[in-house]
Amino acid sequence: MKRIQLFEFEDYDWFPSWLRVCMTNLIVVLHKLLGVSDILANLIAQALIKSNAKQIVDLGSGAGGAMPEVMKILHGFDRYKNVNLIMTDLYPDTEVIRKFKSQNNPNIKYNESSVDATDIANAPSGLKTMVNSFHHMDPENARKILESAQKNKQPLLIYEMAQNNLPLWLWWLLLPVSLLILMITVLFMTPFVRPLTWRQLVFTYIIPIIPICYAWDGQASMPRMYTLKDMDVLLDGLETEEYTWEKAIMFRKKGKKLGTYVLGLPKSNTINK
Ligand SMILES: C[S@@+](CC[C@H](N)C(=O)[O-])C[C@H]1O[C@@H](n2cnc3c(N)ncnc32)[C@H](O)[C@@H]1O
Secondary structure: OOOOOOOOHHHOOOOOHHHHHHHHHHHHHHHHHHOHHHHHHHHHHHHHHHHOOOEEEEEOOOOOOOHHHHHHHHHOOHHHOOOEEEEOOOOOOHHHHHHHHHOOOOOEEEOOOOOOHHHHHHOOOOEEEEEOOHHHOOHHHHHHHHHHHHHOOOOEEEEEOOOOOOOHHHHHHHHHHHHHHHHHHHHHHHHHOOOOOHHHHHHHHHOOHHHHHHHHHHHHHHHHOOOHHHHHHHOOOOOOOOEEEEEEEEEOOOOOEEEEEEEEEEOOOOOOO
């Protein structure tokens, strides 16, 4: 496999929840800048049709990522008007939960209790999505998730906006410069974070813990991504008569690559909706 196992700060249970949220808030901004929601809305719309699901259960939602934006797009179409979204995370944060509660949108909820993506069989029913969170799983857990989706006939859409393209030696060589660039980028992205809290500001511009942790996690994510070839290894033996897998690179409207997806679908319509 090309993927290697590096640590990310946000994976540790001792890592402060507020700091994890400040970091995932920045990913929300990045999604908006790159236009991830359009790509995701397209993928999810197709997955909903093919799986006949009426509910989306997002695993590893962080601060929500592109999902609330995706729901706005989907709800603009009659066909998807009644689709619900349940966001979940291994480390759900009370502030994030409060934010979505205060929006009073009956179609969008954030689960208050922890949901481990590796325990997919016990997650609420519906189309499972994992956006930028699959690379957090080591190969053993990654395989477990895929196996569980297939065994329990649960539709599963995995989307990663980054790709593991660079040779590892080049990634190490460029690391100091890449970290610096990412840290500087955070300084420009922060004003677009919503809600913009005093913590986000203080720990970015005065005590720059957020740019440091974000830069490391962002860079460490690259070699942790499963390439499509790595996915072939993980999916070995999981294609059956009753469950199929498809995967591909995604492109923006202008033709530039933006991530990869893997979609697992039960062939019959026997899934829970
Ligand atoms: C890089 S963030 C992505 C957040 C969001 N999906 C997005 O695109 O902005 C990864 C998220 O996965 C969560 N996570 C890590 N391991 C997990 C697990 N085993 N089960 C559920 N969530 C997990 C982390 O807490 C974090 O919020």
